[in-house]
Amino acid sequence: MKKTILIFIVIGALASCKGTDADIPPIDFSVTPVQTVENMVARRFQWANLTYDMRAGRMDRYDYTDTSDIQHTYEIYSGGFEMLGYSADGLLETQINADGARHNTVTGQEQWLAYGNVHIQNLIKGEHSFTDTLYWDRDRQMIYTDCFIQMYSPEGLMQGYGMESNEKADNAIIRHPFDSYGIDRDSTYFYFDSVNFVGPLQRF
Numbered sequence: 001m002k003k004t005i006l007i008f009i010v011i012g013a014l015a016s017c018k019g020t021d022a023d024i025p026p027i028d029f030s031v032t033p034v035q036t037v038e039n040m041v042a043r044r045f046q047w048a049n050l051t052y053d054m055r056a057g058r059m060d061r062y063d064y065t066d067t068s069d070i071q072h073t074y075e076i077y078s079g080g081f082e083m084l085g086y087s088a089d090g091l092l093e094t095q096i097n098a099d100g101a102r103h104n105t106v107t108g109q110e111q112w113l114a115y116g117n118v119h120i121q122n123l124i125k126g127e128h129s130f131t132d133t134l135y136w137d138r139d140r141q142m143i144y145t146d147c148f149i150q151m152y153s154p155e156g157l158m159q160g161y162g163m164e165s166n167e168k169a170d171n172a173i174i175r176h177p178f179d180s181y182g183i184d185r186d187s188t189y190f191y192f193d194s195v196n197f198v199g200p201l202q203r204f
Helices: 002-017
Strands: 035-047 050-065 071-086 092-098 100-104 111-122 127-137 142-153 156-166 173-177
Touching: none
Parallel strands: none
Antiparallel strands: 035 050, 050 071, 071 092, 071 100, 092 111, 100 111, 111 127, 127 142, 142 156, 156 173
């Protein structure tokens, strides 16, 4: 009698665990990444005549089709984002740092967007800028923003709204400079290219 009761209980327990595919909710890929990489580093990928390094605290890649059959493929970078651009001579020329970034990868709509405390530097010319949002158009080989921007150079400070430059950040132009702005030397900022500096020439 005890054996019969024990077998019945076990079979009942197994039957209660049995489910169907209908019980499993579908994954919503619009909010669930298909790939996640922590402490991501991309080394020396080539574009045009420049070479780039890229770093981020985390990368989440999304790939899904919405209810209108529109394909969405993009990557979100968080936990800090950094892009380093090297000249043809191998010198670190351009550096972009931001809180995060987004890379739209749909064919014909590819675009990079850096956002949050964006810092743009051209290390060779000693120029650096601060803004909130920065776009990088790889096809046109240019960077630009419509936000407020401050641009520092060895000659002084300029500020206004909107900026565009080539992707080396060495010919930046403010589209709407302040009418009453003045060029003022920034005594709190000292520029020194410690990355590319090789030291004084030695005489032997």
